[in-house]
Amino acid sequence: MLLWRKHFSYWKTSFILPRLLLGISRSRLLGCVPVSEFVSQNRPMFVMRAFDHTAVGIPTLAGKEPPLYLSNICKRMFASDSTSNSDKTPFPNSPGNLPLMWLFFFASAGIAFYAGYLLNRGYPHLVDYDTFWKLLERGEVEGIVLNHHSPYAFVSLHSVYPGTDKKVVVVPLLQSPENLEKSVREKEKMWDIPQDGQLPIRYGTRRDIADQSGSSPIALVATTIVLSAIVITAYIYWGVKRGKISQIFSSGQSLGGTRPYTKLEPKTPQSSPKKPTVEGKLESDRYSGGLPFSWDPFSGFQSIRPVTTNVKFKDVAGLHASKQEVMEFVSYLKDPKKYQALGAKLPKGALLLGPPGTGKTLLVKALANEADVPFFSMAGSEFVEVIGGLGASRIRQLFRTARAKSPAIIFIDELDSLGRRRTAVDSGGRRGSPGGGGGGGVSEMEQTLNQLLVEMDGMDTAEGTIVFAATNRADLLDKALLRAGRFDRHIFIDLPNLAERKELLAMYLAKYRLSPTILQGELIQHLATWTPGMSGADIARLCNEAALVAARRDTPLEGVLRDDFEVAFERILAGAAKRSNPLSLPERRVAAVQEAGRALVAWLLPRTGLLPVKVSIVPRTMAGLEGSGGLGFTHLVPEERQLFNSEELKDRMAVMLGGRAAEQVIFNAVSDASQRYLHKANELAFKQVREWGMSKAVGNLSFENDPSGNEFTMKPYSQRTQLLIELEAQQLVISAFTRCVELLQANKDKLQRLIDALLQKEVLNYDELVKLCQNQSSSNDVPGSTDTTPLS
Structure with a gap:
């Protein structure tokens, strides 16, 4: 310890000069911001307080130059070269800076390591x-x-x-x-x-x-000083040759830029944003000029440039109503005079809403290509950082670059990560926003959202810059984003219907080599009928999975077969089959009873709109779309309906409880195998009572469920009403279960035949289900199709 204390000062001395050199280089990266932006960028204030209490960016008095004190020199070295009120861009990046800056960096690091080696060698x-x-x-x-x-x-x-x-x-x-x-x-x-x-x-x-x-401390210090002096001399020589160092002592210019201190003039409403002198360069209003890198050193944030897209409207299958809405933007961008002559103004922004995978991003890319304008695409998460002020700075940078290239389109994907609803007080009693963490001040997410609101307020529709955003969580967005004057138009992109699924399948299947024995039109009809509720991304995944299954066969060159699509569909719906981990005989029997009960109840209750087309007791993983893994699965094809009455919902609850009721009929006991379906039945019962007003005891009242799931949240009803809701939901579940047991008792022979067939074959297709239930009258048919031929 004594020896360490002895040499600790030498160790620090060996780092002083290299760190000074790195500090000069780093000052070019960490340029301070003017006083007007300290609210949104709190990090550079540490640099300001380190030298002087006077803020950089204050205009000089009566045109006098500031005195060349050390603090003023350092402030010029560290000062930002652009302000929020400045119309000039930072000093353009020079590709030649990169090798020299790395050379100085590694030379300084080498000196530090060599000094440490000399010190450690004598230990x-x-x-x-x-x-x-x-x-x-x-x-x-x-x-x-x-x-x-x-x-x-x-x-x-x-x-x-x-x-x-x-x-x-x-x-x-x-x-x-x-x-x-x-x-x-x-x-x-x-x-x-x-x-x-x-x-x-x-x-x-x-x-x-x-x-x-x-060890020789004198030799150690002397060696370190000599090596550091060599590197600093080389750096100063390079700076003088490039005219950088002399700018420190010139008329108030910064180390990396050429802009003198100017008086900050307020913008007038008539003033329009100026275009940058250099296009395609990094436009960060918190860096000093001459940044040798084209990315943010803190997060790798790339410089903003237009994105090239080759997507056209003809490449987007389906989405007919949505295409018609966005075509109006294309018409305006191509011929704005027609609208301006009528006094019409284009909406400042459009918000695309809908489930994931429905083609929101694809539609905006096609819009930008058809309009032939620059397209700036960024994800909402790119604007949210831990370091304060980065998000707001990037918002300004994005809009400034887009305005410089107007007419242009700005697209922000996953807007909910940026525009989440603000709250007055967070869980800790401090000001903040959900997920933002107030921390005694305005959170970083809220700063970024405020900057986005300001930028959209300052937009002029005559500029031709339009903001598009996409999200699948519109309920989380701040109301200020949704008001008129910002995102004026809301375009809802829903899951594809039967006709749109046919278009999607025709487009995707054309990319694959199908077996000559397959009739493509018939295959498209079957797949479109069996895939309600699937998005365009799910359908693309289905076709690709079928091709992967075909590639695993011994004869892949014969093309993709119908069986391959069936295997791929089962994998997407219920997960991969776990044949390496077979069930025991008692578990196989329980699985057969469960799946047979659900399939038979769905067959016997035609008002459910659920048609059983395949039943299997092959164990599956939990990786399906609906988490349909477990001991087996029953494929129920739903009708494409938007409305259900109370009796139809009760029938659907009976189908969910069919497996549990079958266990009660066969074993006179129930197992935990039906827990997932029981949970779904409970959710449906509570929705009927609490949200849809389908209970006579509760009446025509509707209470939305808390999306956060916090049980301590204040509810808009009393404890008595809550108890009544629970009793009514419980009564609905009991009634559905009792009805299901009675139905299966009356058709116990059908149930037993299904169980025996499943234990023998493990998988039953639609034809086999029809034969086993043919004595029972049922009007069930494959929804949307008169052809009931299965895929297999």
Whole structure:
């Protein structure tokens, strides 16, 4: 520890000059911002307070130049080269800066590491107490230096210690220095060593102990200073050659830019944003000029450039209503005079809403391509960072770049990550926003959202810059984003209907090699009928999975077969089959009873709109679209309906409880295999009572469920009403279960036939289900199709 304290100052000295050099280089990266932007960028204030209490960016008085004090020089070196009120862009990036900046960086790092190596080379090696006595017995010890203020003994050796290049070792003292000396003398007497041949033991000062290491602090400091001076001289020479260093002492110019201090003039409403002098360069209003990199050193944020897209409207299948709405934007961007002559103004923004995978991003890309305008696409998460002010800065940068290239389209994907609803008080009693963390001030997410609102308020529709955004969580968005004047138009993109699914399948299937035995029109009809509720992305995945299944066969060149589509569909719906982990015989029987009960109840209750087309007791993973894994699955094809009455919903609850009721009929007991379906039935019952007003006891009241799921949230009804809701929901579930048991008891022979067939074959297709239930009259048919031929 003493030696470390001795050399700690030298170690710090070896880093002073390299860190100064890196600080100068870093100042070009971490340019400070003007006073007007301190609210949204709090990080550079540390640099400001480090030099002076006077803020950078204040206009000079009466045209006088600021005095060339050290603080002013440093402030010019660290000051930002652009302000929110400035019309000039930062100094353009120079590709030649990159190699030299890396050279200076690695040279400085090399000096620091070399200084550390010189310091560490002279450190004595630490050995334990027992090793010291062994060295003493072998006669390898030359001398010992002790100190009353040091917990170590410095031992000099005749030769280097094995495995090192050290001739001095350090031994931790387990006793006082006097006792150690006494112990050594006793050992020497025991070994019959004469007095003139005894080991020299002396008590030295801290300097004597430090000198035992053999290091030369003067040489160490001198070497570090010389090497650092060489690098700094090279850096200054390079800066002078490029005209950078001289700018420090010129008329108020910064190290990296060429803009003098100017008086900050407020913008007038008639003023329009100016185009940058250099297009395609990084336009960050918090960096000083001359940034040698084209990315944000904190997060890798790339410079904003238009995105090239080759998507056209003909490449977007379906979405007919949505296409018609966005075509109006194309018409305006191509011929704005027609609308301006009528006094019409284009909406400032459009918000695309809908489930995931429905083609929101694809539609905007097609819009940008058809309109032939620059397209700026960014994700909402790119604007949210831990470092304060980055998000707001990027919003300004994005809109400034888009305005410079107007007419243009800005697209922000996943807007909910940026525009989440603000709240007055967070859970900790502080101001903040959901997920933002107030922390005693405005959160980073709220800063970014505020900047987006300001930028959209300042937009002029005559500029031709339109903002599009997409989200599948519109309920989380802040109301200020949804008001008129920002996102004026809301375009809802729903899941594709039967006709749109046919278009999607025709487009995707054309990319794959199908078997010659397949009639493509018939296959499209079947797949479109069997895929209600699937998005365009799900349908694309279905076709690709079928091709992957075909590639695994021994004869993949014959093309994709119908069986491949069926296997792919089952994998997407219920997950992969777990044939390597077969069920035991009792579990197989429980699975057969469960799946047979659900399929039979769905067949016997035609008002449910659910048609069983396939039943399997092959165990599946939980990776399906509906989490349909478990002991097996029953494929129920739903009708494409938007409305259901109370009786139809009760029938659907009976189907969910069909497996549980079948266990009660066959085993007179229930298992935990039906827990997932029981949970779905409970949710449906509570929705009928609490949200849809389908209970006579509760009446025509509707209470939305808390999306956060917090049970401590204040509810808009009393505890008595809550108890009544629970009792009514419980009664609905009991009634559906009782009805299901009675229905299966009356058709127990059909149920037993289904169970036996499943235990024998494991999988039953639609034809086999029809044969097993043919004696029972049912008007069920495949929805949307008169052809009931299965895929297999």
